[in-house]
Amino acid sequence: MISAELLAPSSIYTGWFIYGLALIWATLRAPWVELFSDSRRQHILFATILAIFILWLVRRDFESGLSFHFIGLTAVTLLLDWPLAILAAFLAQLGLTVTGHQHLLALGMNGVLLVLIPVAVTEACAQLVERKQPRNLFVFIFFSGFFPAALATLLCVLASLVVLLVDGRYPMPPWLDDFAGYIWLIMFPEAFINGTAISALVVYKPEWLETFNRSRYLQAPWKDEEW
Secondary structure, eight states: OBOOGOOOOOHHHHHHHHHHHHHHOOOOOOOOHHHOOOOOHHHHHHHHHHHHHHHHSSSOOTTTTTTEOOOOOOHHHHOOHHHHHOOOOOOHHHHHTTSSSSTTTTTHHHHIIIHHHHHHHHHHHHHHHHHHOOOOOOHHHHHHHHHHHHHHHHHHHHHHHHHHHOOOOOOOOOGGGGGHHHHHHHHHHHHHHHHHHHHHHHHOGGGGGGGGGGHHTTTTOGOOOOO
């Protein structure tokens, strides 16, 4: 997460513009009728917003204006589907802003980096898996849970570095060339958290996952597995 002091005005405006369009699109595509008519979905949505808020509070804030924390939106996207995942993350961001853990001006750019990128990566991987129609449950868990979480983390870090380099307000450390080794230390825990959450949901509450095809993964014969 990046503070407003490290962002140029152009980045602040660009972030709000992109994030605002995404929020409008997610609002239009969200299944409001099903949500309002199903109390179970409402409880899952509210619990997810609280979980994101708490997860993002577990963070390391640096005096330079940067903050590191887990993202967790791969599991949220598979749980709620992408429109509600974006809106849930936005409400969690508002909670962080109200409590003083995020700058309002930087909310747009942070939303692009920490919400839109993970949700887009997860949705793309889930769509790819769905097109292949695998019958192996572990293919879904790995390629929809573990892999997109790791990839999203990598892209978030790289995109954040690009923004900081372009704005030029953050003094880059001299060991930036060695930063690639530290990225792995960030990617694996993020992948583990999201993959474990998806594994638990598949085993205990598969009906909660909006993007999970129970008839294929839980009832198809294992001898006919394909990727």
